[in-house]
Amino acid sequence: MFEIGEKYYFENLGIRNGLWGYRLEDRGKIMENAVYNHLVFRGYKVRVGVLGNNEVDFVAEKEGEKVYFQVALTINDSNTMEREFGNLKKIADNYPKKVITMDPFSGNTHEGIHAIDLRSFLLS
Numbered sequence: 001m002f003e004i005g006e007k008y009y010f011e012n013l014g015i016r017n018g019l020w021g022y023r024l025e026d027r028g029k030i031m032e033n034a035v036y037n038h039l040v041f042r043g044y045k046v047r048v049g050v051l052g053n054n055e056v057d058f059v060a061e062k063e064g065e066k067v068y069f070q071v072a073l074t075i076n077d078s079n080t081m082e083r084e085f086g087n088l089k090k091i092a093d094n095y096p097k098k099v100i101t102m103d104p105f106s107g108n109t110h111e112g113i114h115a116i117d118l119r120s121f122l123l124s
Contacts, residue, residue, distance in 0.1 A: 007048045013033060028071075032057060042062075051090055054086075054087045055087065056087055066096075068097040070084040072100075073101065088113050101117060103117060
């Protein structure tokens with residue numbers, strides 16, 4: 001069963017950084033927040049998904065369609081790659097699934113799951 005969890009994001013990342021300051025270790029959170037803001041800007045209703053013990057960063061819905069997203073700074077090591085793609089592989093429907101990272105990805109899919117770098121995603 002796919003459940004929806006809750007997370008909170010800043011509409012304005014400048015306010016977030018003003019309140020907490022910018023720290024290098026927060027890059028992943030800031031990147032996830034930027035992806036969330038972009039999806040909302042594009043008209044999606046965005047939620048966090050939970051599938052058993054696994055989290056899917058975003059379930060984005062618009063006009064009766066869904067897209068699933070995982071966000072990671074990098075997927076250079078096998079454990080991170082398995083976690084980010086593995087969570088999406090467990091979803092048993094045929095809606096698009098994407099992993100967004102700062103790094104370019106060699107090829108365009110991993111077992112049918114699209115990988116895209118953040119810059120390309122934000123420009124799409």
